[in-house]
Amino acid sequence: MKSWKEQLIEKRDESGFTSKEISDKTKIPAKFIRAIEEGDFSSLPAEIFARSQIERLFNFFELDPLDILKDYEKFIAPQEPVKDSFQSDLEESFFLKIKNFLNLKKNQKNFLIILSIIPIFLLLVFFIFKDSSKVTNNEKLITFDRITGEDKKELIQDDDIISESNLVLKEEKISSSADREIIISEADIELIRDIEIIIDGESWVVVFDKNERLLYELMQTGSYQFSGISPLRFKIGYAPSAKLFIDGKKISFSKAIKGATNYAHFLVNEVNKVDSIRD
Numbered sequence: 707m708k709s710w711k712e713q714l715i716e717k718r719d720e721s722g723f724t725s726k727e728i729s730d731k732t733k734i735p736a737k738f739i740r741a742i743e744e745g746d747f748s749s750l751p752a753e754i755f756a757r758s759q760i761e762r763l764f765n766f767f768e769l770d771p772l773d774i775l776k777d778y779e780k781f782i783a784p785q786e787p788v789k790d791s792f793q794s795d796l797e798e799s800f801f802l803k804i805k806n807f808l809n810l811k812k813n814q815k816n817f818l819i820i821l822s823i824i825p826i827f828l829l830l831v832f833f834i835f836k837d838s839s840k841v842t843n844n845e846k847l848i849t850f851d852r853i854t855g856e857d858k859k860e861l862i863q864d865d866d867i868i869s870e871s872n873l874v875l876k877e878e879k880i881s882s883s884a885d886r887e888i889i890i891s892e893a894d895i896e897l898i899r900d901i902e903i904i905i906d907g908e909s910w911v912v913v914f915d916k917n918e919r920l921l922y923e924l925m926q927t928g929s930y931q932f933s934g935i936s937p938l939r940f941k942i943g944y945a946p947s948a949k950l951f952i953d954g955k956k957i958s959f960s961k962a963i964k965g966a967t968n969y970a971h972f973l974v975n976e977v978n979k980v981d982s983i984r985d
Contacts, residue, residue, distance in 0.1 A: 717767040902951040910943030945970040
């Protein structure tokens with residue numbers, strides 16, 4: 707069975723059309739037609755626009771674009787990071803040393819002795835600190851017993867004042883923490899936007915909101931309505947055919963259109979500010 711590349715070149719030769727004539731009929735730049743024929747995906751425009759051009763060219767020659775789109779998917783798929791060989795060797799040698807250490811009978815014996823000593827040491831530390839806290843409390847009681855009656859009254863009154871001030875501080879802390887919770891909860895409120903895209907003709911459109919991808923399809927003439935959480939990100943393959951409305955307000959994204967390709971990639975924030983994104 708012939709490859710998609712052989713089928714495409716054969717159909718083009720049979721048609722007798724030049725690259726310029728095919729470009730005029732399909733509205734695909736001649737340089738992108740050559741890139742598709744050669745399988746040079748790196749020379750194609752952004753993903754959303756490249757897919758549209760591949761499908762349009764194959765449909766023009768009445769060919770199935772499934773195989774070439776599979777190859778294109780492999781091309782744009784993210785590459786798995788290669789682990790640093792030096793780091794890998796270092797980790798391997800470290801674990802090997804530990805393994806060798808534990809394999810020696812002498813070292814195993816020493817290791818067990820250390821493990822048995824640690825709990826005893828922790829218990830000793832616990833009892834030492836426990837006894838020291840008892841001594842401190844006893845000293846306070848003895849000191850208080852030595853104070854005269856009048857001084858005791860003053861000290862008790864002072865303690866009442868201190869406890870009242872502590873109560874005020876606690877109330878202030880509770881109040882401030884409650885205010886902080888209110889501020890945080892207000893910050894966590896998500897802004898849901900009503901989105902409408904009107905297409906006159908045809909265009910690939912991809913839409914992302916704060917959490918997920920909302921839309922990925924080749925849109926035909928018509929109106930499309932849905933909602934998403936701000937901020938919103940848009941990829942529009944053929945920008946002149948698309949109009950965008952958010953919460954009933956028309957959004958102008960002409961500054962985000964990438965030259966002759968008519969492709970637009972941009973972000974719309976909570977106040978409808980449009981920021982162009984470079985691919």
